[in-house]
């Protein structure tokens with residue numbers, strides 16, 4: 001008796017299990033089929049016709065694909081905004097956190113933020129305006145595609161920046177600050193720090209942080225804040241108009257006030273600078289394109 005009852009129970013549960021499985025499977029298939037149909041309808045025009053035996057047949061006629069415009073990477077600045085608002089709006093999608101006014105980071109953005117207006121999609125910008133150490137710097141630099149400046153053995157810049165500088169240098173001779181490249185181009189954190197310690201100290205840094213000292217920023221960048229860490233700056237000895245024009249025409253500008261030797265790869269044509277919020281400033285007879293902050 002007990003065995004028969006057990007067998008009955010086992011058969012009952014097996015049956016329930018099978019039914020549930022069949023239901024789930026068929027539901028899955030229905031769903032799958034439905035998805036396929038929707039997919040189909042997106043790509044073709046369904047026509048239905050009644051066959052000889054009264055059965056409904058459906059036919060899919062493919063719809064000619066309309067050419068959708070390729071997404072434009074060209075950014076059009078909103079000219080209704082002030083230069084400052086325009087600058088901040090343009091860098092919003094480049095810098096994850098826009099520094100608050102009166103902070104150290106804001107001071108650095110004002111001094112070196114011009115590079116954030118570079119619109120070239122292949123150019124990479126740092127995730128913050130100041131790196132804390134060599135490791136952070138290296139981590140960012142490892143993501144860059146670099147190119148070598150012709151006629152040098154060790155002057156590297158982000159590839160588009162190097163290409164643009166090579167074109168300018170093929171048009172007119174432009175010597176490096178040091179005469180041979182190397183630290184005139186992309187630097188590591190240690191070199192940035194060494195240069196800083198040559199001209200400044202912790203006290204100077206504190207003054208900069210408090211907004212009491214700004215002129216030093218045109219002589220040397222605080223540790224971790226140099227555009228040279230980004231592969232977008234080069235120090236050159238420019239002494240005539242032809243050199244300046246060749247650089248400008250290829251997207252290179254003086255962007256750091258008082259730093260006559262320092263050139264930044266902005267990648268914009270000269271006539272576009274004002275549109276993107278750059279401010280033209282003439283200091284001691286030298287033309288700079290600075291941030292509007």
Ligand SMILES: [Zn+2]
Pocket residue numbers: 228233234235261262263
């Ligand atoms: Zn420099």
